[in-house]
Amino acid sequence: MKDLEKLYRDYFETVYKYLFSITGSADLSEELTQETFYQAMKTYDSFRGDAKVSVWLCQIAKHLWYKEYKRSSSHTSDSLEDLSDLIPSESSVEQKVVESDAKLKMYQKLQKLDEKTREVMYLRLTGELSFREIGEILEKNETWARVTFYRGKQKIMREEEKE
Template identity: 25%
Template sequence: MEDSFIIDKLKNPETKNYGFNLMLQNYQERVYWHVRKMVIVHEDADDITQNTFMKAWNNLEKFRGESGLFTWLYRIATNECLNFLKKKNRWKMFSMSNYSDFLEDHLTNSDMISGEEIEMKLQKALLKLPDKQRLVFNLKYFDEMKFEEIAEVTQTSIGALKASYHHAVKKIENILNED
């Protein structure tokens, strides 16, 4: 379904609810998996996805259409993820010294990825990256987004994104070669 059709429905007070349901149908799953790759835990991803769409609903009048609807939703979801991860690292709610340790343990027991050893190693290596590098790597490698699209989502320069991606790839290679 075309974004323009959904946006028209969202902008019309009489069809706003219908437009929102269309937006959910089109983008909820993609947003969920984007979030899930960042936070790993299903329940957290579910909450963040819900918060993303609540923020979108509450800020529909601020959407100017300068970017695509998908890009706007990804930007909201990305900011929600990064804020969530900052809070988790700051609170240190777990007896482990690092939230990444918790995520790695959760990942080992998760049905999110296959049991193949290389996939598990890659996922664990990703957890060792700084949040923003992991985000850029996920968007480029898994979501196959172009740097221009990632720049819109993250509101970061293309040069900085390329550098982050390059550093992420090098760190992943080093981590995988250690094992």
């Protein structure tokens, strides 16, 4: 039991940040993190150690998120509302409006990207994960994560040039 407690202490933050990066919702991320560790506890004895523990846990979390994503149809509006709390407040009302509008436009552009590119972008930008970690989570290599992020960034920049 102490192993499981240590597992929870050591990896809670990693799993939570990963989930927050793809859900954009603090509440949903916390709920899914708890469910991830519950599922991990149930299958801990069958973990072979082929991958890092953090990768294994994030894979469980990703599958739970996909399940939740399919179940819920209102995830997009919720994630935008929850993420709006992350922008530091400015004294100027006009500045808040400009920042909110810019952030909304950025998330709209991210939503237009294909699923894998969008997931890499979210993991890098909101999850603050390294390209190596992103590659491990998505079962790809570091170079793939770098190239996917770069191409996604280029698509967004081209979109901004058109405006």
